[in-house]
Amino acid sequence: MFEALGRPAVLAPALLVVGWLIYHVFFKPSKLPDIPILGAKESDWFPLLQAKWRNTLDFKAAVKLADAKYRDQAVIMPLAGSGNMILLPRSEIQFVTDQPDEVLNLHTSAIENLQIDYTCTDPYLVHNPVHHKIITTTLTNQIGNLVPDVADETEWGFDKHWGDCTEWTEVCVYDTLRRVIGNVTNRVFVGHPICRDPTLLDVGMAYAQYVPLTSQILRIVWKPIRPLAALFLTLPIRWRTYQFDKILRPEITARLAAYDARQADPEESKSVREPEPNDFLQWTIKQAKTSGDSYMWKPSTLSGRILLLNFAAIHTSSFSITNAILDLVASKQEYVDELRAEIESVLAEFGGEWNKRALAKMHKLDSVFRESARLNSFVTVGLGRAVVAKEGITTPSGVHIPQGYSVAVPSYPVLQDNDVYPDAQSFVPFRFSDERKDESIDYVKRAGKAFATTSNEYLAFGHGRNACPGRFFAANELKLMLAHVVMTYDLEIKGTRERNKWYGLNRVPPMEATIRVRRRR
Numbered sequence: 001m002f003e004a005l006g007r008p009a010v011l012a013p014a015l016l017v018v019g020w021l022i023y024h025v026f027f028k029p030s031k032l033p034d035i036p037i038l039g040a041k042e043s044d045w046f047p048l049l050q051a052k053w054r055n056t057l058d059f060k061a062a063v064k065l066a067d068a069k070y071r072d073q074a075v076i077m078p079l080a081g082s083g084n085m086i087l088l089p090r091s092e093i094q095f096v097t098d099q100p101d102e103v104l105n106l107h108t109s110a111i112e113n114l115q116i117d118y119t120c121t122d123p124y125l126v127h128n129p130v131h132h133k134i135i136t137t138t139l140t141n142q143i144g145n146l147v148p149d150v151a152d153e154t155e156w157g158f159d160k161h162w163g164d165c166t167e168w169t170e171v172c173v174y175d176t177l178r179r180v181i182g183n184v185t186n187r188v189f190v191g192h193p194i195c196r197d198p199t200l201l202d203v204g205m206a207y208a209q210y211v212p213l214t215s216q217i218l219r220i221v222w223k224p225i226r227p228l229a230a231l232f233l234t235l236p237i238r239w240r241t242y243q244f245d246k247i248l249r250p251e252i253t254a255r256l257a258a259y260d261a262r263q264a265d266p267e268e269s270k271s272v273r274e275p276e277p278n279d280f281l282q283w284t285i286k287q288a289k290t291s292g293d294s295y296m297w298k299p300s301t302l303s304g305r306i307l308l309l310n311f312a313a314i315h316t317s318s319f320s321i322t323n324a325i326l327d328l329v330a331s332k333q334e335y336v337d338e339l340r341a342e343i344e345s346v347l348a349e350f351g352g353e354w355n356k357r358a359l360a361k362m363h364k365l366d367s368v369f370r371e372s373a374r375l376n377s378f379v380t381v382g383l384g385r386a387v388v389a390k391e392g393i394t395t396p397s398g399v400h401i402p403q404g405y406s407v408a409v410p411s412y413p414v415l416q417d418n419d420v421y422p423d424a425q426s427f428v429p430f431r432f433s434d435e436r437k438d439e440s441i442d443y444v445k446r447a448g449k450a451f452a453t454t455s456n457e458y459l460a461f462g463h464g465r466n467a468c469p470g471r472f473f474a475a476n477e478l479k480l481m482l483a484h485v486v487m488t489y490d491l492e493i494k495g496t497r498e499r500n501k502w503y504g505l506n507r508v509p510p511m512e513a514t515i516r517v518r519r520r521r
């Protein structure tokens with residue numbers, strides 16, 4: 001091997017590669033602003049590299065340090081796989097929210113973070129995200145009409161995964177809830193009975209795990225060889241995409257044929273055919289056909305969009321309800337009793353029927369989710385946006401950030417701040433419903449305490465123009481599910497609630513945690 005290195009044909013390119021690496025790591029002029037490096041120490045020889053190492057190993061310490069030491073100052077936040085992000089101070093959260101997409105852009109940052117051009121089998125779906133519009137318009141408008149389906153699937157899901165035993169039974173919270181969420185959410189995405197196909201759910205979950213994992217690895221692979229590495233690294237993703245498409249394809253083909261038949265002869269369709277389904281797949285077919293672009297109604301395009309939705313919706317919602325149930329079960333029984341009383345009295349007002357208006361009236365139920373998200377949100381730094389303006393941006397505190405870098409703002413330190421949320425370390429389930437009751441506070445401000453309402457102090461769903469478009473649907477679905485849980489089951493936990501774990505930037509609930517459940521008589 002050493003002999004081979006002596007040959008000019010091998011030595012010359014090897015020296016070039018080593019020289020290139022040395023130049024890039026140590027000598028390339030940096031366009032980074034002249035601001036402190038989070039995690040660096042005065043004695044460091046290579047502050048960016050050493051800080052990256054420290055921040056990556058313990059991001060919780062890094063984000064706490066940022067808030068304690070640099071509360072009013074922007075810092076460079078080096079992190080493996082995320083480059084050198086600029087963390088702006090909390091006083092500039094509104095500034096970030098106010099910037100137009102031509103200046104700070106969420107999609108550019110998401111496409112880069114998730115390495116969409118490699119990890120998505122059809123990147124066009126993300127570059128042309130028509131599903132966002134369907135979420136903000138049709139899905140959100142249909143929340144009320146979808147309640148019976150969501151309630152039905154919730155009941156079926158819990159019967160299946162938690163059972164109907166009146167003796168105490170141990171269940172793994174996250175594992176069972178993600179399955180129920182998978183059933184319920186896909187009931188709204190693709191309808192019954194496909195939403196109950198266990199392979200569809202497993203494939204969707206596996207896809208949602210492989211995409212962030214693979215993108216993390218790809219981002220540390222040297223750019224020139226990334227396309228080659230991606231060919232191998234994305235194999236598990238392409239396999240899941242193929243499987244997902246295979247399961248959905250017969251349904252999609254049948255729906256497309258029925259749609260065309262309905263368009264060709266609306267009268268016959270009224271008398272003979274099944275009523276048109278009211279779910280995301282159908283709305284996407286309609287949107288595709290109306291666009292006139294045949295690419296949009298290719299079965300693989302349609303199934304690819306539903307897979308992306310599973311990616312956006314299922315993990316996030318599963319984390320949310322897992323945290324809420326763990327928080328509730330580890331707190332006082334009187335809180336559960338209070339919730340039951342609220343649910344019973346509101347339901348009685350609506351003749352025992354679950355609907356959107358009844359859910360909206362259950363402020364305590366809503367407050368449990370907002371409080372649990374406040375304590376446990378996976379968003380530790382939020383509003384990650386890429387600087388896309390050619391001339392870069394200059395922040396209110398005068399820091400110039402060139403095009404190509406990303407910014408973010410602190411979320412975890414704000415959510416845990418006693419000055420913003422008194423007694424911030426404790427789970428106070430009715431913190432927000434109590435505030436909503438206080439009539440001395442302006443109505444709009446009170447309404448701003450709802451689970452899905454975002455603010456500078458509550459970034460669990462992001463904030464501003466690009467805040468999570470699915471949050472209103474998610475809030476309704478999750479509330480209905482938790483209401484079903486407390487009305488149908490007694491709950492108990494052995495010992496204390498296991499704390500959430502940090503994985504890089506994100507915090508996730510303890511996935512192995514178990515509780516005991518018993519069907520109420």
Ligand code: HEM
Nearest residue numbers: 312313316317320383460461462463466467468469470474
């Ligand atoms: C509790 C459940 C959920 C949580 C905590 C959550 C949280 C978030 C967050 C933090 C963002 C980034 C926003 C930003 O950076 O400003 C986001 C974006 C997004 N969410 Fe959610 N989400 C949830 C449920 C859902 C559901 C059910 C859907 C679909 C029906 C959905 C679809 C999306 C989409 C498509 C985006 C990207 C928006 C864009 O690129 O403009 N989410 N979500």
